[in-house]
Amino acid sequence: MxxxxxxxxxxxxxTAADFIRIIQEMCRQEGKAVVDTELIRTQVSEGARAMVKLVYPELEVEDPVFLAHRQRFLNLYGQDIAVDTxxxxxxxxxxxxxxxxxxxxxxxxxxxxxxxxxxxxxxxxxxxxxxxxxxxxxxxxxxxxxxxxxxxxxxxxxxxxxxxxxxxxxxxxxxxxxxxxxxxxxxxxxxxxxxxxxxxxxxxxxxxxxxxxxxxxxxxxxxxxxxx
Structure with a gap:
């Protein structure tokens, strides 16, 4: 080879620690139950949509509200991309x-x-x-x-x-x-x-x-x- x-x-x-930090903070900001760390880890490879869905399971992924939350997640990640990575x-x-x-x-x-x-x-x-x-x-x-x-x-x-x-x-x-x-x-x-x-x-x-x-x-x- x-x-x-x-x-x-x-x-x-x-990279999981930074995704976990952001997703759990989004949960706290929304007054939602904090998503389990290990569950977030299993969704990292599925992309931003899957991780954000953990916070907003009630929203359809094409819903403009969901898409706005997904963009907020990406913005937060991009701002601090390697804090714990x-x-x-x-x-x-x-x-x-x-x-x-x-x-x-x-x-x-x-x-x-x-x-x-x-x-x-x-x-x-x-x-x-x-x-x-x-x-x-x-x-x-x-x-x-x-x-x-x-x-x-x-x-x-x-x-x-x-x-x-x-x-x-x-x-x-x-x-x-x-x-x-x-x-x-x-x-x-x-x-x-x-x-x-x-x-x-x-x-x-x-x-x-x-x-x-x-x-x-x-x-x-x-x-x-x-x-x-």
Missing amino acids: KAVLFDLDGTLID DLFTGMYPLLETLEQHQIPWGIVTNKPRNLSESLLEALNLTERCAVLVCPEDVSRTKPDPEPMYLAAEQIQITVKDCIYVGDHPRDIDAGRNAGMYTILAAYGYLPLAHKDDLNAWQADCIVNDVAELQQIIYKLVDIQPASA
């Missing part, structure tokens, strides 16, 4: 080792580009990331393979030589559909509807923490453990 691509939230970067423990050494061995790494995400770029900038990852593919860059997002093809094209590496790591079924489907080697990050924000049978996702490999992820990636890209 010659490159490693990651999903963003829940795979490369642990950082890479998952062990991810910095993994990225550094890949860079030392000239193995490009990048991101394929369904997170909007403006938020993705702001997040990478806040964590000083912008120049280190070899490719960033967001929904605005393609006509069809994950689970369609189009974003995966674009990422491979931009780093000039064939899809069969790319690893894709994700924590949602659409990540694994996108990687599989493109012919990439897929790794399910079981330490991430697994959606409630799919977390009980991870084998059903049909990933090539399942890892329970970043330490396991490191071992698998180093083996696949042929980096000796002593070099890590």
Whole structure:
């Protein structure tokens, strides 16, 4: 394997704490019962709409009132995008080792580009990331393979030589559909509807923490453990 691509939230970067902070504050402002922390975590990979729905379950998602709340949520998140956010423990050494061995790494995400770029900038990852593919860059997002093809094209590496790591079924489907080697990050924000049978996702490999992820990636890209 010659490159490693990651999903963003829940795979490369642990963003949940900031989402939890904002959603729970919205609950308090509205005088609503505060949504459970773990329930919010399971909705992070489902996007802003799903998280805001936890606060306003009575509203239809196309309701102008709901859309206004969703925009308020996005505005609050954009203003303080990395207060409690950082890479998952062990991810910095993994990225550094890949860079030392000239193995490009990048991101394929369904997170909007403006938020993705702001997040990478806040964590000083912008120049280190070899490719960033967001929904605005393609006509069809994950689970369609189009974003995966674009990422491979931009780093000039064939899809069969790319690893894709994700924590949602659409990540694994996108990687599989493109012919990439897929790794399910079981330490991430697994959606409630799919977390009980991870084998059903049909990933090539399942890892329970970043330490396991490191071992698998180093083996696949042929980096000796002593070099890590």
